[in-house]
Amino acid sequence: xxxxxxxxxxxxxxxxxxxxxxxxxxxxxxxxxxxxxxxxxxxxxxxxxxxxxxxxxxxxxxxxxxxxxxxxxxxxxxxxxxxxxxxxxxxxxxxxxxxxxxxxxxxxxxxxxxxxxxxxxxxxxxxxxxxxxxxxxxxxxxxxxxxxxxxxxxxxxxxxxxxxxxxxxxxxxxxxxx
Amino acid sequence: xxxxxxxxxxxxxxxxxxxxxxxxxxxxxxxxxxxxxxxxxxxxxxxxxxxxxxxxxxxxxxxxxxxxxxxxxxxxxxxxxxxxxxxxxxxxxxxxxxxxxxxxxxxxxxxxxxxxxxxxxxxxxxxxxxxxxxxxxxxxxxxxxxxxxxxxxxxxxxxxxxxxxxxxxxxxxxxxxxx
Numbered sequence: 001x002x003x004x005x006x007x008x009x010x011x012x013x014x015x016x017x018x019x020x021x022x023x024x025x026x027x028x029x030x031x032x033x034x035x036x037x038x039x040x041x042x043x044x045x046x047x048x049x050x051x052x053x054x055x056x057x058x059x060x061x062x063x064x065x066x067x068x069x070x071x072x073x074x075x076x077x078x079x080x081x082x083x084x085x086x087x088x089x090x091x092x093x094x095x096x097x098x099x100x101x102x103x104x105x106x107x108x109x110x111x112x113x114x115x116x117x118x119x120x121x122x123x124x125x126x127x128x129x130x131x132x133x134x135x136x137x138x139x140x141x142x143x144x145x146x147x148x149x150x151x152x153x154x155x156x157x158x159x160x161x162x163x164x165x166x167x168x169x170x171x172x173x174x175x176x177x178x
Numbered sequence: 179x180x181x182x183x184x185x186x187x188x189x190x191x192x193x194x195x196x197x198x199x200x201x202x203x204x205x206x207x208x209x210x211x212x213x214x215x216x217x218x219x220x221x222x223x224x225x226x227x228x229x230x231x232x233x234x235x236x237x238x239x240x241x242x243x244x245x246x247x248x249x250x251x252x253x254x255x256x257x258x259x260x261x262x263x264x265x266x267x268x269x270x271x272x273x274x275x276x277x278x279x280x281x282x283x284x285x286x287x288x289x290x291x292x293x294x295x296x297x298x299x300x301x302x303x304x305x306x307x308x309x310x311x312x313x314x315x316x317x318x319x320x321x322x323x324x325x326x327x328x329x330x331x332x333x334x335x336x337x338x339x340x341x342x343x344x345x346x347x348x349x350x351x352x353x354x355x356x357x
Contacts, residue, residue, distance in 0.1 A: 004183075004184070004239065005181055005182075005183055005239060006181070006182035006183065006184065007180060007181055007182045008181055020181075021236075021239060022239065023239065023240050023241070023242060025240075026240050026266070030266070048267065048336060048337070049266050049267045050265055050266060050267030050268075050335075050336075050337065052266070053240075053265045053266035053267065054230075054233050054265060056236065056240065057232070057233040057234075057235075057236030057237050057239070057240055057265075058229045058230075058232045058233045058236055059236065060232075060235070060236030060239040060240065061231070061232030061233055061234065061235035061236035061237075061239070062232045062236075063181050063183075064181055064183045064198075064232075064235045065200060065203070065228075065231070065232055065235075067180055067181055068181075090225065090228060090229055090232070091224065091225040091227075091228030091229070092224075092225030092228070
């Protein structure tokens, strides 16, 4: 069990298994991170193989520092890791975030990110006891903006920016009681 | 919530090579933010250091091996990072070492690198390994020589530039008494 994250939660939704990162996930993540589809989350043309690999390592390591982290979304029908979503709070983030990315373009537009984030929002409120959650979204990322709105989030223009030099849209999720 | 993360521990005369843990973060970030990290692409902003610390652990998750925190055996104080490093943009796995200021000048990197090499050969079954060294880093070049490495060309990294390849002696080829 060398280097394996243990005692991490597994969440099941209608179509997905949500679990902590494991060896092999990088093979699904790296091509996404280096593609144009990742341009709104720090990847894209500027992202080389080394950076993509290191980002996957950061996603995995975040779990051991915070005790939670981004879940890998596994398509139940095929066993394919298709994206990641969930609680995210690296150093420098003013607040705890609920993030999401669909790595595999074949699964875009299927509502799976919505399905995952709904389950994970429940998880961060019920289990991690977060009082609130935001999502940081590039203003050009129309798909994520649409998802935030579908999730009932509201733009919070007063919230502190994670990277003030390149401001993003900050969507605040409905609270635990809402 | 607690996440368990288990990696093997190695012990030497003076050191324990163990998993990175939360108590090491500040020492690691201090190192990555200091001029001491110039030969490994730094210095880095502190929030970048935090992510790099996460990456140090994530390397183990992805590869099943990685770099240890080198801790003083009696006090557990973190002295540096040494171990097996193989991100996807590396030509092959290497033995890598970085010492924090607290670990400088006592042969600690040598002791930890020897233990890492023995682990690579005896436990993982590797038949050879190299180290990538910035040629301007004269202390690391000296350490590579002390470890019995021989120069074996170079590797040009798109971001970090030219690094020299130092090829370690294979399993059974090097004894401490040789140095």
